[in-house]
Amino acid sequence: MTVASFDFKTKMSGFGREDSPLENCPVRTVIDHIGGKWSTLILSTLSEKPYRFGELRRLVPDISQRMLTQTLRDLQRDGYVHRTVFPTKPPSVEYRLTDLGRSLYGALTGLLQWAEDNYLTVREARQRFDVEGA
Amino acid sequence: MTVASFDFKTKMSGFGREDSPLENCPVRTVIDHIGGKWSTLILSTLSEKPYRFGELRRLVPDISQRMLTQTLRDLQRDGYVHRTVFPTKPPSVEYRLTDLGRSLYGALTGLLQWAEDNYLTVREARQRFDVEGA
DNA sequence: CAGAATCCGGCATGATACTG
DNA sequence: CAGTATCATGCCGGATTCTG
Numbered sequence: 001m002t003v004a005s006f007d008f009k010t011k012m013s014g015f016g017r018e019d020s021p022l023e024n025c026p027v028r029t030v031i032d033h034i035g036g037k038w039s040t041l042i043l044s045t046l047s048e049k050p051y052r053f054g055e056l057r058r059l060v061p062d063i064s065q066r067m068l069t070q071t072l073r074d075l076q077r078d079g080y081v082h083r084t085v086f087p088t089k090p091p092s093v094e095y096r097l098t099d100l101g102r103s104l105y106g107a108l109t110g111l112l113q114w115a116e117d118n119y120l121t122v123r124e125a126r127q128r129f130d131v132e133g134a
Numbered sequence: 135m136t137v138a139s140f141d142f143k144t145k146m147s148g149f150g151r152e153d154s155p156l157e158n159c160p161v162r163t164v165i166d167h168i169g170g171k172w173s174t175l176i177l178s179t180l181s182e183k184p185y186r187f188g189e190l191r192r193l194v195p196d197i198s199q200r201m202l203t204q205t206l207r208d209l210q211r212d213g214y215v216h217r218t219v220f221p222t223k224p225p226s227v228e229y230r231l232t233d234l235g236r237s238l239y240g241a242l243t244g245l246l247q248w249a250e251d252n253y254l255t256v257r258e259a260r261q262r263f264d265v266e267g268a
Numbered sequence: 269c270a271g272a273a274t275c276c277g278g279c280a281t282g283a284t285a286c287t288g
Numbered sequence: 289c290a291g292t293a294t295c296a297t298g299c300c301g302g303a304t305t306c307t308g
Binding site: 037 | 280281282283288
Binding site for chain 2: 031035036077111112113114123125
């Protein structure tokens with residue numbers, strides 16, 4: 001199965017029907033939830049090693065507490081992250097990637113590497129477009 | 135360079151400074167713009183072969199005209215899609231992937247394939263989480 | 269046919285304050 | 289330390305109408 005035919009089928013599956021077609025698309029099941037603003041960043045950080053809540057806050061200083069909590073819950077809900085509570089005093093909570101999360105991160109790596117390799121080209125294209133458009 | 139160290143560095147580059155750190159992150163330069171609701175879908179469709187505006191509308195019936203126009207413009211701006219106007223009457227416009235767009239789609243394929251392979255697992259995890267949480 | 273312009277609602281995100 | 293709860297808001301995206 002070629003790349004094109006694979007994805008064309010993927011795209012088509014779930015479209016053209018009346019019962020909320022987008023929600024039934026296999027690809028969107030995954031993409032919609034890791035396309036958020038912080039998901040990839042948290043996954044990247046946790047791919048290095050498990051971290052506690054406060055450590056994540058410090059490692060990703062731009063994120064608000066609210067968004068960190070929510071992103072972690074979403075990742076946990078999808079089975080990418082495991083949450084362990086240590087009933088110490090004060091309590092500490094450790095987040096670590098599950099096997100599924102590590103697997104997803106592996107698939108994500110190709111895209112992240114591409115971004116790293118090509119972002120300058122993209123920025124130049126953007127500038128050219130904006131200049132000639134003006 | 136390992137996966138973890140690669141991405142940890144990527145993540146850190148652009149953070150911890152005051153001048154709008156997120157905007158300077160190489161990864162976000164790319165991810166922020168293909169994380170939209172329709173970008174991957176249009177890229178997938180165009181990976182098959184070039185299409186005209188109306189054909190794209192029919193192939194992705196859920197998208198509104200406004201969003202199709204905007205998504206195509208963004209993809210063109212980033213250099214992923216080339217836009218060709220044929221001055222016929224009535225006019226027709228063809229969209230095709232550039233080399234950069236094809237390259238990006240190649241990097242994206244791994245993630246799409248992962249989604250196709252694992253979306254059922256993710257949905258099950260989601261259900262389990264929701265049930266035990268209730 | 270291929271858009272541009274406009275209006276509008278909802279959700280994602282942020283800021284702040286409070287808690288066990 | 290690790291969250292929850294509440295409020296404010298921006299902008300994403302849908303529906304509709306108009307144009308060359």
